[in-house]
Amino acid sequence: MEQKPTRVRIVDAARDLMRTVGLARTTTKEIAKAAGCSEAALYKYFSSKEELFLAVLEERLPRLGGLLDTLAADPGGRTVEQNLTEIARQAALFYEQTFPVVASLYAEPQLKQRHEEAMRAYGKGPHKPVEGLTAYLRSEQRHGRIAAGADPAAAAALLLGACVQRAFVWEATPDRRPPDSLDDFARGIARTLTAGICRRTD
Incomplete structure (x- = not known):
């Protein structure tokens, strides 16, 4: 099966972690690990956890x-x-x-x-x-x-x-x-x- 693009994996991982452990306890390091990429790769797409949170709101929620x-x-x-x-x-x-x-x-x-x-x-x-x-x-x-x-x-x-x-x-x-x-x-x-x-x- 073809792997999803890195940005998609990052947003999906952020959504899953934020819903299970909460926004306060979710770190970019954990998100990157769950997405199967480096933290540096995550920061190529998102400048902060807050920006990533907004992506989750706008792309993964109603x-x-x-x-x-x-x-x-x-x-x-x-x-x-x-x-x-x-x-x-x-x-x-x-x-x-x-x-x-x-x-x-x-x-x-x-x-x-x-x-x-x-x-x-x-x-x-x-x-x-x-x-x-x-x-x-x-x-x-x-x-x-x-x-x-x-x-x-x-x-x-x-x-x-x-x-x-x-x-x-x-x-x-x-x-x-x-x-x-x-x-x-x-x-x-x-x-x-x-x-x-x-x-x-x-």
């Missing part, structure tokens, strides 16, 4: 940011509820898969601070999905599909907060399984939110 950017630019022909259902589904998957990666940072405040500084330097961070969803909801508001008095930023925080909570709470339960399916969760969150923010036609 694409939440891309979906939000697309919908903000063009809400499309689907209903607000349909769009929010897809956003909730992708967000729940995204946080479910990223929570085990970043949770270890909270045990090491200095490392967490360095990581956050690096993310700001790259123009990234956990606030970006909230900003993206807020932009989408404001776009829908301009199109008249969301009530003028609705608060897009609060609605974005409610939806994404529910998705984070799902990942956090059920990760700590014995069987790590929520009581409802991902699709049922996404539909319920979207239906409840749109009932509060969408224009009434009756």
